[in-house]
Amino acid sequence: MVNRESKYRIEATTFSDLDKMLILPSFQRKLVWSKMEKKNFIETLHRGHPFGSILVYKYPNETKLSLIDGLQRFTTIRDYRDNPHEYIPIENFIQELFNIISSEDLPRPTREHHKKIIEKSLKKFIASRDEKNSNSLALFELLKGDFEAVGVKVDKLEEIVKIQDKVINDLDGYLNIYEIAIPTIVFTGSDTELATVFENLNRGGKKLSKYQVFAAQWDKYSVKLSNKEYAKTLLEKTIEWYETLVEERGIEIENFNPESMQKDGEINIAELCFAFGKMILERVPVFWNFKNDDLANEIGYSTMAIMLEIRNKDLSTIISNENRGLFDDSDMLETLLYSSLAIYEDINRLFQKYLQTPGDPSNFKYSIGSNFQILSFFAAFWNTRYKLDKIQRKLQTINGSNRETKAIRSNLIKWYVYDILEGNWSGTGDSKLDQIAIEHNNKYLKEVSADTLNDSMQKWYDEQLQKRSINFEPVAKMLYTINASFNYNNYTATSYDLEHVIPKKLINKISTVHTIPGGTLGNLMFLDSSTNRGKKEQFMYNYIDDNIGVLTQEFIDLNYYPIKAQLTDVKIEIEKKGGDYSNTQSVIKNRGNSILNSLMKNLK
Template identity: 35%
Template sequence: MAKYKIEMMTFDELSKKKSIPRYQRPLVWTKTQKANFIDNISRGFPFGSLLLYRFDDKDKYSLIDGQQRYTTLEDYRNHPEAYFPVDDAGSGHIAGLLAATGINQTPEATQADLRGKIVKAIKDMFRLNASDSQLSPTYLFDSIADFYPQISQDINAFRTITDIQAKLINDLNEYVDLSSLQIPCVIFTGDKSELPEVFANVNLGGSKLSKYQVFTAQWDSYSVSLTKNPYSDIILEKVIARYDKLTGDRDGIEIENFNSEEMRRNRNITLPEFCHALGELIIEQSDACWPKSAVDKDDTVDTIGYNSLAIVFGIPPQELSGKPANSKGLGAKSGVQDSFRNSGFENDPEAVERLVSRILAEYREINGRFARYLKKPGSTQAYETSRTSVQLQFLSFFAALWRLRYGRVKSTDFEPIPGYKHNGYCQTQKMLFPCFVLDMLNNQWKGSGDSRLANYISGSNDYYSAGAFSESRLQTAIDSYLEDNEHTGNINADPIAKTILTIVSNSQAHLYGGSAYDVEHLVTQKALRSKINGGYAYKTCSIAGGSLGNLAFLTSEENRAKGATSLPDSGGELFIFDGSREFIENADLLRQANYDLASRKSPDAAKEFIRNRASLILDKLVSILCS
């Protein structure tokens, strides 16, 4: 049985029947894309449908997919001057105006200037016409006479220009007639919990919404009341700031039902707004876990915010919006929105403040553990966040700690579980980072993030038992990592290698006195790019030039010295410091590796140097994590 129906609506009908969820994503179409869309419609060509859904107790349909198309039509209605091809040579209107006014007889420079002013006057006329203002039939003549008074007493010019004005308005009305335009609308009639899956399959080539943006529409009736306490204040201001930015991005298209002063006065936001702001807060307070730029990525912020709140209520990622009952009415489960409301948080602002405070406390605990290992050499605030792990891995750390400390929250008066520290919590704290490294080496979070996270939420997996981490498992992962990288021809710095280098450097931070260190190649990129058999050496000979064994933290001075004195005939030292800091046991081997690769076209010394140095660094990593 089909779970949808199709209706054709005019723009006016759709405007009356639809609502756009307040917290929509930024508009992603460029001006060119919007202009092409309107041009396509003006020529009578078909265009993509809009997807609508009527949520429980709602009078109007929520516009779920097709926001770009709808808002472009809305923008055309309000600003047709931005789309109508006023200067289209085929229309002849501009040429007629230039002839009627005599401007076409003026010098070329003067003519170009006055022509621009005429085009502006026409666009102003279109804008006034769209605003339902009473447009004078002599508006265009009066506008041109203001900057070209020579025509003010010319009755022939008056008649011609007023006639052209009427034709321009008629052409505009026929260009895209929104009153008669038939818009195809697909109305989904299935269960609201199925909407995320719908978006995984509908309109695959378009800029479809993420599942979190679907929840925005689905949960807009769930509210959050905020106190005037610190975290609630921050969340409120983040919501307002985001709307201000969205308004700017939309070139003046207003966001429905948003007023910053009213929001500050009422201190009420929707649950989706709360989740997004919570995600921003978590990222900002977890600088050793996520790069600062993550706060600008909506899907990352939503993933963190929505799932963190879901973890509080013991809800896995697959069931964020709830689980519908089967055909016999069994198996229904509450989603985040219903759990938030049923546990009493919706109308308890003090409990919301306490909840946010406790969520952030766990993330600060995680961040502190990571900051100890991931601080970049020579820096007090920058952290290595280029690793290839995924964000759900960090959510699993939060899930593991929260489950042990609070369990599944069912009411606003939740408190820590008695004895939680001795029941795995403290051991989990200790093992988070070693487990992070083990999972990173094994690529455990690639492609199975949701199901793995669900296991940590339920307690099927943990980070404190003997099976979570062991030295033998770490060594096996290291051996596999070395084997995978040893014969992979590459020159770009491996993110995992950069993370491992950072961990090792923090174990001997006293050896790094410079203020700025960069990850540099030891066997130089110049040598790696030397030609062997017509190709780059690192590709032709499968040299892991961007792997752990060939990367080191160097200052710019150290890197220049290394590059200038790499070859045996240089007669100089390899570094201006002790190379053992970077696990270089024998500087001659590095010099020989560069020389052989660049001059003798032999990769053997380079491969041996990279392999041996990687083993030394990884031995150090084992001692750090297993001590």
């Protein structure tokens, strides 16, 4: 076996040397360590304990090294150099000075105020201390001035000078940052591998998503945005995201200033992909929640990869020179954004009529589907409509694409149902996505035959009937919603709930040793919310008899509602507790088959 040549070397480099040779990410907007995390790290250095390495890389045509991983550690050391008073423990010195200047006999508010004055003066002394030009009376003069402002005389010069000497000794002996040996990994491979290397180094502790890895490493690759419509929205979404992190989550973000960002009009490629994802989510409420930041990353990066013909496992190559050239071309970037978002709007229009909840056309709570499945819909439309010429930087419309696009639209709802029933997108799904996005094996151009779809539905339903359940199963809710969409205008109330035909309370009386599929398709229906609240745990016939008088045929037909005699037999059977629940099972099974038969007719 041939050993691969290492793409890195490990060195122990002093902070003093690194401070001269390192380029820190100037464009990067990062979540930063809290004050406590910074203090704990400096305490680690003070104790002489080992700490994590930093990763550096020399980009082509640069004389200095770029810091890739370890920014928080390195900048904390630098912050200690500039602001040692924020790190060194001074509580004992505060108490010593308090005993000299003030008194424990004073009222508590006064004592606390005096200690705050001492703390302020002490930190000011440490921050302003110059080793080459030390003033032996500096601390005394600071304390004297600050206390005189509140009418307290400070005259214990000799004792304060002694404490100043002790502070200086502690300061000098606490930590010599210039001689700290920092474990340094120098990566010598390609810059496209940096994200993977970063991810491997950060496998311990808090798990980072690959998108967080890209965000940490792609700060170097910035894009100057134009004033065109979609480019401006990218910038707005990026600023909005950072402002949310700061205002709502209380997170500190380094190098973030909304005004300067707006003025400069510059974001990095990681931010571009995230903001692009946000724009997509807003256009596809049928399937996605636009407030989900992790989802915005996944969809933004993956969609960008589809357009650039990159396999999902190779997302790191989005930053290749060829692709960066597309982002830098303002017309090309605007065309990519406009064309892709138009496809997502088309997908949303196609599915919203099937998956909207009765009474509320903006509610899609019963839609399901994996992210890769929805991305595959985009890939099918994109590859049918467009061919991207990266060299000429042109997005070409493919001749005859209208006919194929129409075929995909016609077939997609059946494929959506069929693939969910078959579990074809379970697991990661990236290889299946690549078949459509990269290998152009566009199965959506072909129709799922009626026999194939019917067999899949029956197989799925037979499996559900063999399981005891009470809570509604997600696929059942989705199928029932799609079937209800073909009679959407008959649902005239403003709010509907999914309700059990055979009430939960009644099913729960049956011993768990018996298989009653109470949560599957044959036992669910849409019921207007007000009726549902009044009905409670009754059959509809009993509720109607008590309140209205007659259960209409329209209601029975719309909901495939069993006849009264059947439900009466079910109630007697359950309350008898004789161990034979064939009537209950039969009602659920037959009603579910009726719904599936109706769905098959509607989807033809």
